Amino acid sequence: xxxxxxxxxxxxxxxxxxxxxxxxxxxxxxxxxxxxxxxxxxxxxxxxxxxxxxxxxxxxxxxxxxxxxxxxxxxxxxxxxxxxxxxxxxxxxxxxxxxxxxxxxxxxxxxxxxxxxxxxxxxxxxxxxxxxxxxxxxxxxxxxxxxxxxxxxxxxxxxxxxxxxxxxxxxxx
Amino acid sequence: xxxxxxxxxxxxxxxxxxxxxxxxxxxxxxxxxxxxxxxxxxxxxxxxxxxxxxxxxxxxxxxxxxxxxxxxxxxxxxxxxxxxxxxxxxxxxxxxxxxxxxxxxxxxxxxxxxxxxxxxxxxxxxxxxxxxxxxxxxxxxxxxxxxxxxxxxxxxxxxxxxxxxxxxxxxxxxxxxxxxxxxxxxxxxxxxxxxxxxxxxxxxxxxxxxxxxxxxxxxxxxxxxxxxxxxxxxxxxxxxxxxxxxxxxxxxxxxxxxxxxxxxxxxxxxxxxxxxxxxxxxxxxxxxxxxxxxxxxxxxxxxxxxxxxxxxxxxxxxxxxxxxxxxxxxxxxxxxxxxxxxxxxxxxxxxxxxxxxxxxxxxxxxxxxxxxxxxxxxxxxxxxx
Ligand code: SF4
Ligand code: SF4
Numbered sequence: 001x002x003x004x005x006x007x008x009x010x011x012x013x014x015x016x017x018x019x020x021x022x023x024x025x026x027x028x029x030x031x032x033x034x035x036x037x038x039x040x041x042x043x044x045x046x047x048x049x050x051x052x053x054x055x056x057x058x059x060x061x062x063x064x065x066x067x068x069x070x071x072x073x074x075x076x077x078x079x080x081x082x083x084x085x086x087x088x089x090x091x092x093x094x095x096x097x098x099x100x101x102x103x104x105x106x107x108x109x110x111x112x113x114x115x116x117x118x119x120x121x122x123x124x125x126x127x128x129x130x131x132x133x134x135x136x137x138x139x140x141x142x143x144x145x146x147x148x149x150x151x152x153x154x155x156x157x158x159x160x161x162x163x164x165x166x167x168x169x170x171x172x173x
Numbered sequence: 174x175x176x177x178x179x180x181x182x183x184x185x186x187x188x189x190x191x192x193x194x195x196x197x198x199x200x201x202x203x204x205x206x207x208x209x210x211x212x213x214x215x216x217x218x219x220x221x222x223x224x225x226x227x228x229x230x231x232x233x234x235x236x237x238x239x240x241x242x243x244x245x246x247x248x249x250x251x252x253x254x255x256x257x258x259x260x261x262x263x264x265x266x267x268x269x270x271x272x273x274x275x276x277x278x279x280x281x282x283x284x285x286x287x288x289x290x291x292x293x294x295x296x297x298x299x300x301x302x303x304x305x306x307x308x309x310x311x312x313x314x315x316x317x318x319x320x321x322x323x324x325x326x327x328x329x330x331x332x333x334x335x336x337x338x339x340x341x342x343x344x345x346x347x348x349x350x351x352x353x354x355x356x357x358x359x360x361x362x363x364x365x366x367x368x369x370x371x372x373x374x375x376x377x378x379x380x381x382x383x384x385x386x387x388x389x390x391x392x393x394x395x396x397x398x399x400x401x402x403x404x405x406x407x408x409x410x411x412x413x414x415x416x417x418x419x420x421x422x423x424x425x426x427x428x429x430x431x432x433x434x435x436x437x438x439x440x441x442x443x444x445x446x447x448x449x450x451x452x453x454x455x456x457x458x459x460x461x462x463x464x465x466x467x468x469x470x471x472x473x474x475x476x477x478x479x480x481x482x483x484x485x486x487x488x489x490x491x492x493x494x495x496x497x498x499x500x501x502x503x504x505x506x507x508x509x510x511x512x513x514x515x516x517x518x519x520x521x522x523x524x525x526x527x528x529x530x531x532x533x534x535x536x537x538x539x540x541x542x543x544x545x546x547x548x549x550x551x552x553x554x555x556x557x558x
Binding site for chain 1: 247250251252253254255318322325328332335336337338339340343345348353357377380381382384385386387
């Protein structure tokens with residue numbers, strides 16, 4: 001007899017917790033969803049999001065980076081994903097071959113190429129901290145997707161120029 | 174053709190200890206790596222007698238990242254992002270442990286505001302870790318819905334932390350001597366709103382899961398660990414608090430400004446998987462209490478002390494202990510005066526917690542091993558650092 005009553009009690013508590021659980025789930029069913037249906041919607045809180053790093057343009061000329069090609073960012077980066085390239089000074093009597101060398105190069109104050117390998121970047125921000133002229137920041141692009149690793153190598157000098165041109169066109173319209 | 178000799182298969186892939194036992198019908202089963210309930214690449218060698226576990230041996234080394242070696246190759250600041258990768262569920266605590274050790278070595282004083290923000294973000298991060306554990310543990314036990322609710326709440330913290338740090342998982346927010354950046358203006362109000370929200374959600378957690386007969390059946394009396402056993406293995410965090418010892422680094426060796434906060438350290442005396450579960454759920458409330466106090470008293474001022482451009486601590490060594498979501502984290506740094514650490518030793522709580530498993534699992538059913546393993550709250554990169 002006691003076995004039977006124990007059985008009934010177990011069935012009762014089991015059923016009770018089942019009903020309570022179903023109640024919670026049922027209530028959640030009626031609540032609005034919390035996920036974003038990408039690509040129909042996009043998230044809106046990207047103001048501080050860390051995407052890959054990008055160059056900041058000068059205040060008077062946004063197409064030209066503030067960067068003075070000192071190479072401090074490349075030295076500070078723990079993942080070795082930055083390379084700043086500058087024109088190598090031409091020796092007397094030699095033709096200018098347009099050769100590029102790693103920054104800093106004698107006399108060069110602007111980078112010819114600024115390459116970031118986003119596939120290696122750990123988004124630590126050391127480069128932006130190291131920069132003496134505040135020329136680096138994180139972009140807010142959360143949708144960088146590709147099948148190829150090479151697609152994550154960004155050339156930032158031309159990217160900045162493109163951005164400035166686009167902004168100019170957008171402003172004229 | 175040569176006859177097949179079963180004795181040629183004697184021994185085991187991993188260690189000589191895993192030879193077949195004296196009786197013929199023991200089964201050697203390899204659980205993991207890449208088993209859904211081993212949370213990463215942990216492998217457990219099991220010797221089974223029917224469905225009962227005779228012996229269990231964790232096997233590590235599938236994702237060894239050599240963090241300690243890497244520390245010797247990089248400057249102090251360059252090593253910082255690694256700390257987010259050691260334990261990706263509670264990176265703030267690791268950030269703090271490393272930054273704290275170097276600050277102690279250099280004798281740096283961290284500004285008040287930075288200390289309070291450190292407390293707030295570390296506790297927020299602890300909640301995300303516990304929520305994820307809660308969902309994942311129930312997933313291990315066969316319940317799917319809870320992880321959805323856990324992620325729902327966790328997402329709210331990640332949004333706050335993203336606005337603070339810029340990332341959602343591997344924050345590299347602490348710097349030596351302070352913080353990377355200041356918090357947004359609405360940080361305090363958002364934190365308070367979140368803790369209020371979480372407190373209102375906890376009764377739902379209880380109704381849905383904690384009082385559920387299936388969970389009780391799978392956790393009560395399973396993997397009972399007494400304080401003695403926990404001490405012998407050096408288990409810390411919710412593990413030892415579930416066995417009744419109120420050991421908490423935040424109280425035992427106060428760091429930062431923790432001694433200014435008033436909080437309760439939950440303990441349960443049963444020592445089983447359910448006790449560890451309850452400790453973690455109660456810790457959500459503890460963390461909420463601390464966050465409330467931290468953001469209510471947030472002082473103004475700078476968030477970073479002046480540090481030299483290349484950090485070169487003086488010769489010597491220092492260690493710094495932090496209470497992580499999984500237990501006591503300790504970072505020991507030894508400097509030879511150069512820009513790179515001479516030696517860095519990381520003490521990960523999961524490593525000690527995992528090795529209790531061998532003893533807890535002996536004599537239990539295979540299905541109980543999953544309940545026990547989940548209740549340890551393992552993060553493999555931390556164990557296998
Ligand atoms: S964020 Fe860190 S890893 Fe990325 S480019 Fe800058 S320094 Fe290198
Ligand atoms: S640290 Fe700044 S100025 Fe120097 S190379 Fe890098 S971006 Fe240019």
